[in-house]
Amino acid sequence: MSQILNEVLSANQAYAASFNKGHLPLPPGRHFAILTCMDARLDPAKYAGLTEGDAHVIRNAGGRASDDAIRSLVISYKLLGTREWLVIHHTDCGMELFTNEIMGDLLSNSLETATIDASGWHDVGKGPGCTDGKYINWLTIKNQEQSVAEDVMRIRNHVLVPKNIPIYGFIYDVRSGKLVEVPAAMAAGRPL
Numbered sequence: 696m697s698q699i700l701n702e703v704l705s706a707n708q709a710y711a712a713s714f715n716k717g718h719l720p721l722p723p724g725r726h727f728a729i730l731t732c733m734d735a736r737l738d739p740a741k742y743a744g745l746t747e748g749d750a751h752v753i754r755n756a757g758g759r760a761s762d763d764a765i766r767s768l769v770i771s772y773k774l775l776g777t778r779e780w781l782v783i784h785h786t787d788c789g790m791e792l793f794t795n796e797i798m799g800d801l802l803s804n805s806l807e808t809a810t811i812d813a814s815g816w817h818d819v820g821k822g823p824g825c826t827d828g829k830y831i832n833w834l835t836i837k838n839q840e841q842s843v844a845e846d847v848m849r850i851r852n853h854v855l856v857p858k859n860i861p862i863y864g865f866i867y868d869v870r871s872g873k874l875v876e877v878p879a880a881m882a883a884g885r886p887l
């Protein structure tokens with residue numbers, strides 16, 4: 696068995712040994728949802744004070760309002776009763792380090808892990824790659840404040856999202872651990 700799998704399973708054994716949350720209902724008890732980045736440095740349970748059963752946390756690369764993120768948010772409200780949503784991007788996000796074109800080119804060369812240095816991304820793996828990556832919108836980020844505001848606006852204006860649900864936009868600072876409000880996103884997310 697891989698070392699990682701071993702570690703995960705032994706951590707789970709310890710978790711289950713003192714587990715006492717088996718009584719929790721399915722809908723989140725504090726009635727809110729967070730959309731945030733998958734970055735390993737972000738721990739929404741810690742930075743937002745969550746415990747099991749509290750809230751929905753939807754994560755993807757960048758914390759972007761992709762169609763699938765919106766699918767989850769709509770389920771979160773319509774079927775599971777969340778009443779407030781937060782969109783939280785963060786400083787030093789990997790999504791700022793490439794563009795659709797770069798990703799498409801890298802994948803065309805090789806599917807293996809690429810490297811990055813001061814001169815940009817390089818493919819060190821062997822091919823063949825695949826051009827399918829050129830047809831995907833990777834939802835990269837140029838400017839965090841702008842991406843948060845755009846995502847809040849996209850969610851706000853979605854036809855399946857009720858107008859009265861407040862949507863808040865923040866940037867998490869990976870250096871300080873602080874959530875910093877993004878005024879343009881807060882304005883865009885105000886309930887109508």
Ligand SMILES: [Zn+2]
Pocket residue numbers: 732733734756757758785787788789790
């Ligand atoms: Zn990120």
